[in-house]
Amino acid sequence: LSNYSVSYADGTLTVNPAALTITASGASKTYGTSASLTGYSSSGLVNGDSISAVTLASGGSGTAASVGSYSITASGATGTGLSNYSVSYADGTLTVNPAALTITASGATKTYGTSASLTGYSSSGLVNGDSISAVTLASSGSGTAASVGSYTITASGATGTGLSNYSVSYADGTLTVNPAALTITASGATKTYGTSASLTGYSSSGLVNGDSISAVTLASTGSGTAASVGSYTITASGATGTGLSNYSVSYAAGTLTVNPAALTITAGDESKTAGLDLILAGYGVTGLTNGDSVTGVTLSSPGALAAAAPGSYGITASGAIGTGLGNYTILYQTGLLSVGASAALTTSTLQRQVVAALLPTASLAAPAVTASLGGGVASVSAPSTVSGTGSTRTTATSATTGAAASTSPAGGDTTASGASASSGTSGGTSSGASGGTSSSDSGAPSGSTASQGTRSGESGGGQVSSAQTYAVSSAGSEGGVYNQLQMTSAPIQGTKQDERKQ
Incomplete structure (x- = not known):
């Protein structure tokens, strides 16, 4: 590069x-x-x-x-x-x-024999104004036949607004079936004193569902034979039957009435002779029970008096006394008193009448000696009466003699034609007025003695028809008029001497 x-x-x-x-x-x-x-x-x-x-x-x-x-x-x-x-x-x-929503069935109660209307529930978890309009509630105890006890109430099928936003759960409630009220009442009953009561009657109110009572125990202190007249409680208890466990049973008492028994007291029939007092004592009783007794009955009759004329009279009974008589309805039946006409008396009977007239308080235990009526006594017919203490005696003292007898004033000496006499005489007169006095004069007894007794009418027993004088003679020692007479026949029924004899 x-x-x-x-x-x-x-x-x-x-x-x-x-x-x-x-x-x-x-x-x-x-x-x-x-x-x-x-x-x-x-x-x-x-x-x-x-x-x-x-x-x-x-x-x-x-x-x-x-x-x-x-x-x-x-x-x-x-x-x-x-x-x-x-x-x-x-x-x-x-x-x-979804939100959680719980719906709980509300608890409910009902009475046995009724049906339950299940409507109650509660909820928890609703929001946003959502609501439940209905819930289905059911229980096997809701019907009328469900027995007493506790039953589950189930909830389901809730409807309402916004419920799709929830996860719904249901909680059960409880239905309680309570006992029904059942009242068993003992029926009233009656019985008669001296009998036993068979208590079987009762009534009930409150049974349902065809339930029934087969037996009830009934008891009362008045059911026995010895229970006195009155009212007694009948208690009911121990009912048995079908379905009774479903009831609250209450018992109502009944009343047992013990009515008086019928008691009949019948005055006994009597008879007597005119001119005699009669003491009424006889009666009959039917209907007593339980060892009860009649110890006394008041008996009365207008024919019991010496003055009653011959004829028929009623004897009325009343005023019974005794033990347990408050337990009876007493019916008194009338008896019959037949008063017969006076009859002629025998010598021995007349002797007894004279003794009773002269010595109303003499004891029949006195020694007896032989005695006879003097003066040619042939018959006795006219009655006279003597009043004793607290009762009435009747004795016949008129006589027909062979020679007329004379009567001296009260307290004087008396003599009788045709009677044997000695140097000593005695005589006595008894006055008949109520509360009157009796006096006598006597001579010194010596050898044989002649005695005469005169009776005049006295109140309180009967009407006197006449006064007669009798001569009585005997041999014997001193000892009074009674000792000069011998009783040779039975006492006359209804007289005081009869009472003393007994």
Whole structure:
């Protein structure tokens, strides 16, 4: 080149931009949230050049973006040396995922035998004003036949607005079937005192679904035979049957009424002779039970008095006393008192009448001696009465004698024609007025003695028809008029001497 004269002409070197690609990174978010887009990548940088920022944008980055995929666009990269690059941008993808939505069936209750209307639910997770308009709820316990217990309520098929943006899950609820109210009432019952009650009656309210009661235990303190008249509680318990476990059973008491038993008290029939008082004591009883007893009955009859004329009279019974009689309805039946006409008395009977007249308080235990009526006594017919303490005695004392007898004034001596006599005599007169007095005069007894007794009418027993004097003679020692007479026949029923005899 030494042989040349070299001249130089300039040429041009063109440095072309290098290719730089910036790619937006893919991103995801949940429905209802916003996306913060910051990711990108680059390829082509040399010489230590760098990118400090890239603008990223996506239509799905907002909270309202529905579930789906959205482009992420990159642009506006800044950094160092980037003018040396021909920059191209590649999109990324933003994925909007469904939000979680939980729908929970609400708990519910119902009563056995009814149906459940299941409508309740709750939700969590709705956003953006989305809503649920309906949820399908179901339970095997919702029907009327479902037994008492707990049942699952399932939820499904929710509908509403914006629900496609959710991943819906369902939570079960609980349906509780409570017992139905069942009331069993013991039926009222009655029985008669002295009998037992068979308690079987009851009623119920509240049974459903064809359930039934087959038996109920019924009890009452008044059911036994010894229960007194009154009202007693009947308690019900222990019901058995079909389906009763589905009930809350309450028991209502009934009333057992123990009614009085029928008790009949019948006055006993009696008979007596006119002129005699009669003590009424006989009666019959039917219907007593449980060891109850009648210890006394008030008996009365207008024919019981000595003055009652012959005929038939009713005997009325009343005022029964005894044990347990408050348990009876007492029916009193009338008896019959037959009053017969007076009849002639025998000598021995008349002797007893005279003794009762002269010595109303004499004891029949006194020694007996032989006695006879003197004066030719033939018959006795006229009645007279004597009042004793607290009751009435009747004795017949009129007589027909062979010779007329004489009566002295009260307290005087008496003699009788046809009667044997001795040096000593005694006589007595008894006055009949209520509260009256009796006096007697007696001679000193010696040998045989003649006695006469005169009775006049006294109130409180019957009407006196006459007063008669009788002569009585006997042999024997001292000892009073009674000791001079011997009782030779049974006492006359209904007289005081009869009572003393007994």
